[in-house]
Amino acid sequence: MAYWLMKSEPEELSILDLQRLGSARWDGVRNYQARNFLRQMQLGDSFFFYHSSCPQPGIAGIGTISASAYADPAALDPHSGYYDGKASSEKNPWSAVTVAHHTTFKRVLSLAQLRQQSALSAMPLLQKGSRLSVMPVTPEEWQAVLALTQ
């Protein structure tokens, strides 16, 4: 059982959207490092759902992986904002996973709150200039974040 953190703009998909839908496809990842992490995800893994590019950036809840990585259909859909003209059904370099809702936090854990935790200082999320949208979380980091919800 591995732990992850994934960023989403809440205008695109928020933790409340996922709660309402029950599950959703996590697609549109167009960075190779992030894609490689998607491919490492296993059924039942948990992830922190992070809200980015919004008024209250931070960790908004928890989801689980309900289907491991498969070819991202959005890359082949000309109507999708994630369309990749160089991708084909025979050769699609991009991956998606399906995720399920688990928990919506009562309050979003803000970046400022996260930065105060020395146990989290190594997270890519908190590194200056880091834009990685999918990243692993260690068990220690997972517990340190959960402690903030108490």
Next chain:
DNA sequence: GCCAACGTTGGC
């Protein structure tokens, strides 16, 4: 809207 930082592209 600003801007720092990053990843990608493409000419050479």
Next chain:
DNA sequence: GCCAACGTTGGC
């Protein structure tokens, strides 16, 4: 292979 230019990310 280098590197300048460009587009994107994402906090503020």
